[in-house]
Amino acid sequence: MLRRTFLQSVAAAGALAMMPMGIRSSFAAQAGAVSVKDLPALEGDLTLYLGRGEGGLYEKVLEAIRQRNPKLNLQIRRGATAALANTIVAESQAGVRRADLFWAVDTGSIGMITDAGLAQPLPDDLSEQLKPGFRYPRWSPVTGRIRTLPYNTQRLTAEQVPGDIMALADSDLSIGWAPAYASFQSFLTAMRILEGEKATLSWLKGVSRHAKSYAGELGVVMAVERGEVDVGFANHYYTLRLKAGKPDANVDLAYTKSDAGCLVNASGILALSEGDLPVNFMRYLLSAEVQAYLSSEAYEIPLVNGVKAPQGLPDLASLTPPDLDLRKLADLRPTLNLMREAGVL
Amino acid sequence: MSSYTSYKSLCAAIALGLSVSTLSFNAQANGEITDQVNHLKDHLGEYSEEVTWLNDKYDALVTRYETDGAKAVDTQKLLDYWEEVNFHSAIETQYIPLYATIWQNIYGIKTSIENGDDAQQVRQHQQALTQTFWQALGAVKLAAHYQDKGVIDKVKTTDTAPTTGPAVITDIEKRLDKVVAKYAEQLKEVATTMVHDTYMERFEGIEGALIEQDASLVEALEKDFNVTLPQAIENGKSVDEVRGIIDDMKQKLGKAQTLLEKAEQNRKDVF
Numbered sequence: 001m002l003r004r005t006f007l008q009s010v011a012a013a014g015a016l017a018m019m020p021m022g023i024r025s026s027f028a029a030q031a032g033a034v035s036v037k038d039l040p041a042l043e044g045d046l047t048l049y050l051g052r053g054e055g056g057l058y059e060k061v062l063e064a065i066r067q068r069n070p071k072l073n074l075q076i077r078r079g080a081t082a083a084l085a086n087t088i089v090a091e092s093q094a095g096v097r098r099a100d101l102f103w104a105v106d107t108g109s110i111g112m113i114t115d116a117g118l119a120q121p122l123p124d125d126l127s128e129q130l131k132p133g134f135r136y137p138r139w140s141p142v143t144g145r146i147r148t149l150p151y152n153t154q155r156l157t158a159e160q161v162p163g164d165i166m167a168l169a170d171s172d173l174s175i176g177w178a179p180a181y182a183s184f185q186s187f188l189t190a191m192r193i194l195e196g197e198k199a200t201l202s203w204l205k206g207v208s209r210h211a212k213s214y215a216g217e218l219g220v221v222m223a224v225e226r227g228e229v230d231v232g233f234a235n236h237y238y239t240l241r242l243k244a245g246k247p248d249a250n251v252d253l254a255y256t257k258s259d260a261g262c263l264v265n266a267s268g269i270l271a272l273s274e275g276d277l278p279v280n281f282m283r284y285l286l287s288a289e290v291q292a293y294l295s296s297e298a299y300e301i302p303l304v305n306g307v308k309a310p311q312g313l314p315d316l317a318s319l320t321p322p323d324l325d326l327r328k329l330a331d332l333r334p335t336l337n338l339m340r341e342a343g344v345l
Numbered sequence: 346m347s348s349y350t351s352y353k354s355l356c357a358a359i360a361l362g363l364s365v366s367t368l369s370f371n372a373q374a375n376g377e378i379t380d381q382v383n384h385l386k387d388h389l390g391e392y393s394e395e396v397t398w399l400n401d402k403y404d405a406l407v408t409r410y411e412t413d414g415a416k417a418v419d420t421q422k423l424l425d426y427w428e429e430v431n432f433h434s435a436i437e438t439q440y441i442p443l444y445a446t447i448w449q450n451i452y453g454i455k456t457s458i459e460n461g462d463d464a465q466q467v468r469q470h471q472q473a474l475t476q477t478f479w480q481a482l483g484a485v486k487l488a489a490h491y492q493d494k495g496v497i498d499k500v501k502t503t504d505t506a507p508t509t510g511p512a513v514i515t516d517i518e519k520r521l522d523k524v525v526a527k528y529a530e531q532l533k534e535v536a537t538t539m540v541h542d543t544y545m546e547r548f549e550g551i552e553g554a555l556i557e558q559d560a561s562l563v564e565a566l567e568k569d570f571n572v573t574l575p576q577a578i579e580n581g582k583s584v585d586e587v588r589g590i591i592d593d594m595k596q597k598l599g600k601a602q603t604l605l606e607k608a609e610q611n612r613k614d615v616f
Contacts, residue, residue, distance in 0.1 A: 052546075052550060056508055056509045056510050056513070056550075056554070056609075057554075059508040060612070061615050064614065064615035064616050065615075078508070215541075215544060215545070215549075215567075215570070215571045216544075216545070216549050216552075218552050218553065218556065218563070218567070219567050219571065222560075222564055222567060226564075237553065238556075241553050241554075241556050241557050242560055244556075245556045245559065246556075246560040289615060289616050290615060293613070293615045296613070297612060297613070298553075
């Protein structure tokens with residue numbers, strides 16, 4: 001169901017992008033993107049635990065919210081997302097609650113908090129602003145990122161890149177990957193859930209025979225561009241950013257179909273304390289302005305209806321992400337066990 | 346750094362915040378760093394005495410080597426003396442490049458004795474160490490002065506991450522200085538882990554923005570972080586060679602900082 005509804009929503013977004021500006025604005029308003037001009041002022045004390053994000057752009061958003069709401073006393077604790085999630089659970093077990101909100105860069109950590117029963121329910125009108133398939137009762141996705149196959153355009157055409165992620169294991173393509181990277185491990189967790197442990201282990205062993213490891217996924221994309229490997233596994237924005245800095249880069253994006261290879265993962269936020277203030281703060285992150293800013297500046301995919309996707313992302317209507325509750329990506333341990341068994345960690 | 350010009354550079358470096366006081370110091374390889382480092386002025390007399398004591402100890406040890414040979418000398422003492430003093434954490438937290446040089450010279454004496462080198466060669470290392478101790482004392486005095494005036498940050502006991510691209514670069518540079526120091530202490534694994542953590546926790550967060558500005562610069566730094574520097578440490582290159590790689594990286598990081606500052610200025614407003 002998720003794949004179908006996502007397709008409908010991205011098709012709508014694609015059609016929207018072609019409309020004249022005036023009509024587009026009015027449609028956007030109907031579809032749910034709310035301007036900060038229509039949001040209530042934020043007043044009072046709020047503590048946010050913030051997982052490390054996109055090189056300071058989340059900070060710019062937070063600073064802008066602060067400036068717009070001078071009566072808001074926003075305290076921020078920063079750290080690695082997983083470490084903050086552990087802290088929240090540990091604080092709860094100790095009978096303490098220091099954070100009112102948790103903004104995480106991955107849904108695995110969100111799942112840890114919702115599974116522990118610590119997240120507050122969200123009002124329907126907030127969730128309904130989000131694209132169908134990204135509506136959850138106790139947390140809200142903020143922006144998305146899609147798994148892609150960056151490929152070297154001097155060596156391959158898009159048609160030569162397998163449309164089935166599982167087929168990469170048996171291909172004769174040289175592959176770049178970053179097994180220690182959190183996004184890769186989330187993608188592999190999705191594969192384990194969708195295809196099963198046996199198939200995932202076999203895939204890992206197959207790919208590792210013709211894969212070269214890199215520390216991070218930007219490194220993977222750059223290696224693809226240099227021609228060090230034919231194809232890689234990486235989130236979409238690395239390639240878009242590389243091409244923004246180097247328009248003639250020898251790299252483009254290919255997508256698999258309806259499998260973990262085109263998983264759409266998200267950053268997300270949840271409220272740990274009751275009341276309007278945490279929820280209204282979340283509304284600012286889902287506002288048309290913040291969504292557009294993160295799309296244009298961080299190349300993240302807006303998940304609120306009516307906001308344009310980042311420049312350079314291919315036809316969104318052609319994407320077919322798998323049907324998966326993103327919170328399940330929190331179950332990382334069996335994935336790491338498989339990676340160790342395959343000798344890639 | 347013995348000339349007046351070098352001294353002026355040191356003053357400028359400390360005044361401009363090139364000390365490591367914004368880094369977190371928790372449990373270190375050489376023991377806990379206490380809050381004493383935030384009250385340097387109260388301990389300057391003690392530090393002066395310690396530097397004199399250290400110089401006497403190293404001089405005596407080298408003299409024993411000159412007169413009685415290697416068997417008369419316990420080279421482990423060279424490390425123990427330095428780890429015993431409070432001045433150790435004062436310079437480690439305030440000016441890490443000199444801290445690294447101290448370790449480099451201590452190991453210079455140790456290796457030279459263990460190799461059975463000519464006494465004159467050992468003495469050269471010891472004289473270089475003496476000179477570095479005095480420079481380090483000068484740096485700590487200067488830091489105490491600035492600390493007293495409230496113009497340098499307190500040494501942090503908890504981790505606070507920098508929040509802008511340019512601030513991240515400054516933090517990376519300080520971390521790389523610490524890599525040299527740990528390598529000079531012959532803590533290879535600690536140094537390697539620090540390189541990896543600096544890449545994952547800091548550089549990785551800014552390289553997306555940086556690649557939009559200069560892809561080849563990111564490519565070069567990627568190679569430095571993931572190949573050149575870890576391999577130099579792994580292969581046991583000299584401290585000077587590792588320092589040279591890091592100096593080269595810092596030049597690139599300086600360029601990156603300028604680019605990110607410019608990009609920040611041109612970035613559109615959120616609202």
